[in-house]
Amino acid sequence: MAQRQRRDAARLHGLIVAAFGRHYEVATPAGRLQCTTRGKKNTFACGDEVELLPSGDGQGVIEQLRPRRSLLWRSDAFREKLIAANLSHVAIVVATEPGFSDLLISRCIAAAESQDITPLIVLNKADLGDRLDAARAQLSPFSTLGYEVIELSALAGAEALRARLAGTHAILVGQSGMGKSTLTNALIPEANAATREISTALDTGKHTTTFARLYPFGTDLQRDGWLIDSPGLQAFGLAHLTAEALAESFVEFRPLLGQCRFRDCRHEAEPGCALLAALGSGAINARRFEHFRTIRTEIAEAKRLNPGW
Numbered sequence: 001m002a003q004r005q006r007r008d009a010a011r012l013h014g015l016i017v018a019a020f021g022r023h024y025e026v027a028t029p030a031g032r033l034q035c036t037t038r039g040k041k042n043t044f045a046c047g048d049e050v051e052l053l054p055s056g057d058g059q060g061v062i063e064q065l066r067p068r069r070s071l072l073w074r075s076d077a078f079r080e081k082l083i084a085a086n087l088s089h090v091a092i093v094v095a096t097e098p099g100f101s102d103l104l105i106s107r108c109i110a111a112a113e114s115q116d117i118t119p120l121i122v123l124n125k126a127d128l129g130d131r132l133d134a135a136r137a138q139l140s141p142f143s144t145l146g147y148e149v150i151e152l153s154a155l156a157g158a159e160a161l162r163a164r165l166a167g168t169h170a171i172l173v174g175q176s177g178m179g180k181s182t183l184t185n186a187l188i189p190e191a192n193a194a195t196r197e198i199s200t201a202l203d204t205g206k207h208t209t210t211f212a213r214l215y216p217f218g219t220d221l222q223r224d225g226w227l228i229d230s231p232g233l234q235a236f237g238l239a240h241l242t243a244e245a246l247a248e249s250f251v252e253f254r255p256l257l258g259q260c261r262f263r264d265c266r267h268e269a270e271p272g273c274a275l276l277a278a279l280g281s282g283a284i285n286a287r288r289f290e291h292f293r294t295i296r297t298e299i300a301e302a303k304r305l306n307p308g309w
Helices: 001-010 103-114 129-144 159-165 180-187 243-249 274-282 285-306
Strands: 013-022 024-028 032-036 049-056 057-065 071-075 080-085 089-095 120-122 150-152 169-173 212-216 225-229
Touching: 013 032, 013 159, 013 243, 024 049, 032 049, 071 103, 080 169, 089 103, 089 129, 089 159, 103 120, 103 129, 103 243, 103 285, 120 129, 129 150, 150 159, 159 180, 169 180, 180 225, 243 285, 274 285
Parallel strands: 032 057, 089 120, 089 169, 120 150, 169 225
Antiparallel strands: 013 024, 013 049, 013 212, 024 032, 049 057, 071 080, 212 225
16 A cells, blocks of 8 residues: 555656657656556557656656547558547648648548547648649638638748647648648747658658657647647548548538438438438538548448457
């Protein structure tokens, strides 16, 4: 009993500010500690609040996870990847160049909506005027739904986004080459995040961030908020969602769910389908409906391959 009391007294509350494999950097009242876990499974994410035991020489062992307010993660039939925890906002970064995937935007939005995290879209490199109109057109289905789109050039500063994210717990996500690390440097100059030039031959970016890292907006992490820069995404599976949860994550579907003639409507070709009627009238964007069907098919296939989901 006495040994347990000593252990409990030595425990520290910390915030995971970097996650790489099963190793974590944790900010604590005693300073930053390099921590491991007792188990082999990677069950923690950047942004998690944890209880840990210091073990000397700037080291520690994570003992317990505090309750999460939200979790952003992706999964396929056999793997899952925790991205960040306790987020209030997800800033999905795209750019006028290289080309970006609107399907990936829908995936990120669905993941955020399913966790009650506020998504917004950042259009970087907006100074490239010859490509701006095309990028705006590609984003119009999202802005029409009310999703906030902030246009900027990270190289010229990011004051509008800094003001928008002040006091929030946010993450930058997106494909490689969109300028997330440059944007992090513009938002938090001391971050000194590594950047590289785009591989124009492949029309994609070179990975520069290999692990998630959290940067405070000020001296007080909770009051001033923080920002997580994350590795570039090329895939964002949502196998952990049910088909019903996926439909709920499409905000334009919500008023219509439960209005179909058949309770088990799959929104394919059934008579009296409220979603198909809205699609036919133009109330639902055709591209967004295509995204929904693509993701739903992937989820069904993942559950077929791994019934444990």
